[in-house]
Amino acid sequence: MGETTPPPPPSRRISVHQLLGGGSVADVLLWRRWGASLTLLIVSSTSWYLFERAGYNFLTFMANVLFLLVLILFLWAKSASLLNRPLPPIPDLEITEETVDRVSQVVQVYVNHVLAVGCDIAIGRNLKVFLQISFVSWIVSYVGSLCSFLTFAYAGILLSLSIPVVYDKFQHQIDEKLVVAQRILEAQQRKIDETLLKKLPRPSQKEKKVQ
Numbered sequence: 001m002g003e004t005t006p007p008p009p010p011s012r013r014i015s016v017h018q019l020l021g022g023g024s025v026a027d028v029l030l031w032r033r034w035g036a037s038l039t040l041l042i043v044s045s046t047s048w049y050l051f052e053r054a055g056y057n058f059l060t061f062m063a064n065v066l067f068l069l070v071l072i073l074f075l076w077a078k079s080a081s082l083l084n085r086p087l088p089p090i091p092d093l094e095i096t097e098e099t100v101d102r103v104s105q106v107v108q109v110y111v112n113h114v115l116a117v118g119c120d121i122a123i124g125r126n127l128k129v130f131l132q133i134s135f136v137s138w139i140v141s142y143v144g145s146l147c148s149f150l151t152f153a154y155a156g157i158l159l160s161l162s163i164p165v166v167y168d169k170f171q172h173q174i175d176e177k178l179v180v181a182q183r184i185l186e187a188q189q190r191k192i193d194e195t196l197l198k199k200l201p202r203p204s205q206k207e208k209k210v211q
Contacts, residue, residue, distance in 0.1 A: 016168040029164045041161060048154040127196065128189075 020026035
């Protein structure tokens with residue numbers, strides 16, 4: 001009981017690409033689409049430098065970009081009508097119902113998951129889930145006190161573009177180390193659970209007889 005099963009053999013091991021969904025997002029995170037991955041890295045690095053280091057205001061930046069975009073499109077359209085040139089190739093700027101339904105379904109899954117966890121803690125009194133949520137919240141709060149949200153998001157993007165690639169190349173060696181670490185954590189968790197259970201008040205013999 002409490003023993004951890006060893007990692008599956010290489011023939012049965014799920015690839016990192018499948019764990020990430022096997023779509024375009026997985027291709028970007030694993031650098032199989034070098035153009036998209038490099039673009040994401042450059043855009044995130046530039047945004048972090050502008051807003052975090054250079055002190056550029058986000059609202060001012062977006063207003064200036066929108067103004068330049070509208071100005072370029074306006075001058076392009078005017079010059080095209082005067083010189084008999086084609087108009088700027090602007091696609092239909094609208095959101096389809098299919099896109100809205102797809103996004104709402106994804107949001108619904110995550111919201112229901114969060115509500116289920118909250119219900120499990122409040123009604124089910126799941127001590128293990130409560131300790132896990134408390135630990136993660138404390139970690140996020142501690143990291144938030146050390147850096148801004150933009151720096152935290154930028155670090156998350158850098159980790160997302162590096163950890164999956166490293167794990168994909170050294171999956172077998174990392175799985176072996178993770179199994180050892182998981183066994184140690186489970187042993188420590190059992191000790192903590194036993195300590196907390198001993199501190200919880202137990203009903204006396206009189207209360208049991210009354211019931």
